[in-house]
Amino acid sequence: MTKSITRLNSTDSNFQAQLKHLLAWEESADHDVHQRVLDIIDNVRKNGNQAVIDYTNQFDHCSVTDAAQLEISQAQLKAAWDNLPADKTEALEIAAARVRAYAKKQKTESWQYTEADGTILGQKVTPLDRAGLYVPGGKAAYPSSVLMNAIPAKVAGVRELIMVVPTPQGVTNELVLAAAYLAGVDRAFAIGGAQAVAALAYGTETIPAVEKIVGPGNIYVATAKKLVFGQVGIDMIAGPSEILIICDGKTNPDWIAMDLFSQAEHDEDAQAILLSDDADFLDAVAQSIDRLLPEMERAEIIKASLSGRGALIKVASLEEAAQVSNTIAPEHLELSVENPTTLCEHINNAGAIFMGRYTAEALGDYCAGPNHVLPTSGTARFSSPLGVYDFQKRSSLIFCSAEGANTLGKTASVLARGESLTAHARSAEYRLK
Structure with missing residues (x-):
């Protein structure tokens, strides 16, 4: 089984190309x-x-x-x-x-908030x-x-x-x-x-x-x-489920294997990736995968997911792992390391970050509290989890006093005439003292 799961090393000359190929996902346009x-x-x-x-x-x-x-x-x-x-x-x-x-x-x-001349600016949330x-x-x-x-x-x-x-x-x-x-x-x-x-x-x-x-x-x-x-x-167009785990080699390899399974069992296109600076640990997780897979109810789906889109990746350091993670921008990121708070400072792109050895991603799926509707397919580079803010609208509030209209009107007039929008300028000018 593990012979068919991709093994990568960040020191390989073509690592970036290999990673890009691994991450490639585009739902066929039917x-x-x-x-x-x-x-x-x-x-x-x-x-x-x-x-x-x-x-x-x-x-x-x-x-x-x-x-x-x-x-x-x-x-x-x-x-x-x-x-x-x-x-x-x-x-x-x-x-x-x-x-x-x-x-x-x-x-x-x-x-x-109210400015010195009585102008009120704000935001109305509904x-x-x-x-x-x-x-x-x-x-x-x-x-x-x-x-x-x-x-x-x-x-x-x-x-x-x-x-x-x-x-x-x-x-x-x-x-x-x-x-x-x-x-x-x-x-x-x-x-x-x-x-x-x-x-x-x-x-x-x-x-x-x-x-x-x-x-x-x-x-x-x-x-x-x-x-x-x-x-x-709409909320988002979600792709296959993803998990990326960064581990320092000191977590029980069975735990890590099962965490990889937890997303791989969703479907054959799900992606489960492990990054570690410990080559022996990657081997141990591979052995855990082999041993635990036959026990799984969705063994065939997990096997297809891991062989098709999964990977065990050797990196030079945890800092490099964070860099690779930011490139991947995973839906779920586990920091299964001794000091997850320190490592988290290096993470910029992730839908949800699970910190520490005891924080299984599955807890977030069901009951931790944060939303499990998360950006996939690298969209965590610019997207956020579903939240209350997705169901709220923001309207800008502008309430000019007479003095404020006089001050702002002069600025608006200059800029409007610079854009050859005379009606804009005169609309502001009408209110000048």
């Missing part, structure tokens, strides 16, 4: 998918509920005859919550409380009026994602949160519905795919249009989100 999604969006815009019903029956093999059947009632959400086993109830409550506590720290408030949450259905059911997407929206003050979730053959995932109840989802609809994204973006007779759509989905959902962007906001 023009057929693009056109099909365009057609779905156009049909939903024109025909509303009927188009959504037709697609739901076609793709999810349901037998819906009326749009009212698409809505999942609050009573159903509550029933799912009430019927949960005690251990799952407790786990969801703990996770939700931690996500909410962290989100409250992120909330931005309005502010302003929540989105309505947001849409896409939740995968069927086998890929993630109640943790419901909490991570819904709770920041509610903390931000979003008035109405609309959830859409496909229900293949009409089967609902009770854990997802329970999480939706706990997180405060206001309305839920049993629809999925590009048609659900289109319905959220443009609205139908039953499904209200939203200002922003968040949440993961398949290629049809991702393509639809790209195509409706501008009509509505």
Whole structure:
């Protein structure tokens, strides 16, 4: 197994080229998918509920005859919550409380200040009026994602949160519905795919249009989100899951192997990389991979991920590891070292940073508190995790006193006339003393 996982050394003359090749990821542009999604969006815009019903029956093999059947009632959400086993109830409550506590720290408030001449400048922060949450259905059911997407929206003050979730053959995932109840989802609809994204973006007779759509989905959902962007906001277009671990060679190699598995098991395109300045430790982790892999329920997926996109990389030092990490800009970064705080000072690009030997990335996926919706495919160079700020708008405030208008007007007049915008200049000049 480990013979097929890439082994790199930063001292190799072609290391940068090898690293670039390892990181290369571009989801194939499927023009057929693009056109099909365009057609779905156009049909939903024109025909509303009927188009959504037709697609739901076609793709999810349901037998819906009326749009009212698409809505999942609050009573159903509550029933799912009430019927949960005690251990799952407790786990969801703990996770939700931690996500909410962290989100409250992120909330931005309005502010302003007054200048000497009485001019007031500031920023008014307001929540989105309505947001849409896409939740995968069927086998890929993630109640943790419901909490991570819904709770920041509610903390931000979003008035109405609309959830859409496909229900293949009409089967609902009770854990997802329970999480939706706990997180405060206001309305839920049993629809999925590009048609659900289109319905959220443009609205139908039953499904209200939203200002922003968040949440993961398949290629049809991702393509639809790209195509409706501008009509509505979106969170991000996520690529395969990633983990990068920097280790000084003193963590149990079994722990590190399992941390690599934890992302590799998502799908064959997931990427798991280990950087270490200790060659013997890399060998030990390789042995742990071989020994532990047969125990894994998703062994074939993990094997495909590690052999296709995984790597064990020897670096000269932990400082060099940080440099390589900044080039990769990983979704998840583990600093499994003696002094993670010191090393963290060298990290500029990462979606989430897990510090110390005991901080498994999996804790962040479920219950640590920070959001698990993170930038992938190197976009951590310029993007941030999903947060309360994604559900808030900022408006600039400018309140000029007469004296302030006189002072600023003179400056504005000079600049406006320099740009040959006479009306701008005269508008400011009218208010000069």
